[in-house]
Amino acid sequence: MAAGNGKANGNGERGPARRRFARREDLGLAPREFAALERLSTPQKIQAFLNAIPINHEIGGETVLSVREVLRQRRAHCIEGAMLAACALWVHGEPPLLLDMRAVRDFDHVVALFRRHGRWGAISKTNGIGLRSRDPVYGSLRELAMSYFHEYANGRDHKTLREYSTSFDMRRLDPGDWITSTRNCWAAHDRITELRHYPLISRRQEKLLVKRDAFERKAAKIVEYPRPPKLGIA
Numbered sequence: 001m002a003a004g005n006g007k008a009n010g011n012g013e014r015g016p017a018r019r020r021f022a023r024r025e026d027l028g029l030a031p032r033e034f035a036a037l038e039r040l041s042t043p044q045k046i047q048a049f050l051n052a053i054p055i056n057h058e059i060g061g062e063t064v065l066s067v068r069e070v071l072r073q074r075r076a077h078c079i080e081g082a083m084l085a086a087c088a089l090w091v092h093g094e095p096p097l098l099l100d101m102r103a104v105r106d107f108d109h110v111v112a113l114f115r116r117h118g119r120w121g122a123i124s125k126t127n128g129i130g131l132r133s134r135d136p137v138y139g140s141l142r143e144l145a146m147s148y149f150h151e152y153a154n155g156r157d158h159k160t161l162r163e164y165s166t167s168f169d170m171r172r173l174d175p176g177d178w179i180t181s182t183r184n185c186w187a188a189h190d191r192i193t194e195l196r197h198y199p200l201i202s203r204r205q206e207k208l209l210v211k212r213d214a215f216e217r218k219a220a221k222i223v224e225y226p227r228p229p230k231l232g233i234a
Contacts, residue, residue, distance in 0.1 A: 018171075022090040028180040033071050040088040043114045047123050047133045050081045055127040055225040064189045066181040078110050079189060081125025083178050085112035086170045096170040100192050101145055103152060106160035108193055113141075113167055120144045127223045141167060146200060153220065157212040163197035 019026060024034040040046045056063060056075040065073065065080045067087045076084065079098075086096035089112065097113040099122070109131050111122040121136030122144060130151025138144035145164035152161035168191070170178060178188040212220065 021093045022087070027087070027091075027175050029068065033068060034091070036071055037067075037084075037088045037091045041092055043085075043089070043121060043123055043133075043136075046085045046088050046112075050076065050085065050123065050125045051224070055125070055223075056080060057225075057227050059228070062184075064185040066185050067179045069182065076125050078108075078125050078131075079192065082110045082112045082123070083170070083185070083188070085123040085125075087179055089114060090171070097167045098170060098192055099141060099145070099167055100165040100195055100197070101148060101152070101161060102163040102165070102193075102197050103154075103160035104162050105156075105158065106152070106154040109148070109152070110192060113144075127225055128220060129222055130220070142198065142200070149200065151220075153212050153216075157217060159209050159211075161200060162206075163199055165192075165195040165197045168192055168195055 024031065027034065029037075040049055053070075053074045053076060056065065056073075056077040058077065063077075063080070065076065067084045070076045070080050070084045082098050086098055090096040094114060099111050099113050101109045101111075103109070109124075109126070111124045111134075114121050114123065114136065116136035118139075119136045120134075120138045120141060120143075122134040124131060124133045126132055128151075130153075131148055134144060134147055138147065141164060145161075149159065149161050152159060154160050170188075173188055173191065178185050
C-alpha cells in the first residue's frame with residue numbers, strides 16, 4: 001500500500017492518512033527522529049522547540065526543508081517550521097493543519113493550526129516579533145489571520161497582508177513529500193500556497209492603510225537570529 005492513501009490494507013487497517021495518531025512506520029522516520037517529535041507533546045513545547053532553533057536564512061539558496069531535515073540541520077523558516085509543527089501535532093493525535101497567509105509585494109507566511117475549546121491558535125516560526133505564535137482564542141481562521149495584519153509589513157513600510165487560505169490537512173500528502181524527503185519539498189510548498197484564499201480587506205479599505213512610522217520601523221528591526229556576516233573569499 002502506498003503511504004498516505006488512506007485506504008484499508010489486507011489486514012483491514014487504515015493507511016496513515018486516516019489514522020489519528022501517526023506511527024513511526026507511517027511517517028518513515030528513524031527512532032531518534034520520531035522520539036524528538038514525541039517529546040513535543042503540546043503546542044507550547046512545539047513552539048519552544050521552534051523558537052530555540054535558528055532561523056533558516058537560506059544562505060545557499062531557497063529551501064523547503066522536510067521535517068527530517070529540520071531535525072537534522074536545526075534550522076527552519078516559516079513553512080519548514082509549520083510542517084514540523086504539523087507533524088508533531090499528528091504524532092500526538094491532533095490533525096496536522098496548515099494555514100497560508102498571502103501578501104502583496106511581500107512573502108507569504110505559513111503557520112500550523114491547533115484548536116482548544118473550539119478556538120483556533122497558531123504555531124509559527126519567524127525571526128521577528130510580529131508574526132509569532134498565537135494563543136488559541138480566535139473564533140475563526142479569518143479572525144486568526146487578521147491578528148497578523150498590522151505587523152505584516154514589507155521593507156518599504158507598507159502593510160501587505162491581503163488573504164488567508166482554507167486550512168490544509170497534511171495527511172493528504174505522502175509523508176515522503178514533506179516529512180522524510182532529503183530534497184527541497186517544493187511540491188508540498190506549491191500545494192499549500194495554491195490553496196483557495198479569501199480576502200481580508202477590500203480595495204476601498206486598502207486605500208485607507210497607513211504606512212509604518214519611525215517607531216514601528218525601529219521595533220521591526222529586532223530579530224531573534226541576526227543574519228550571519230558574509231564570509232570573505234580565501
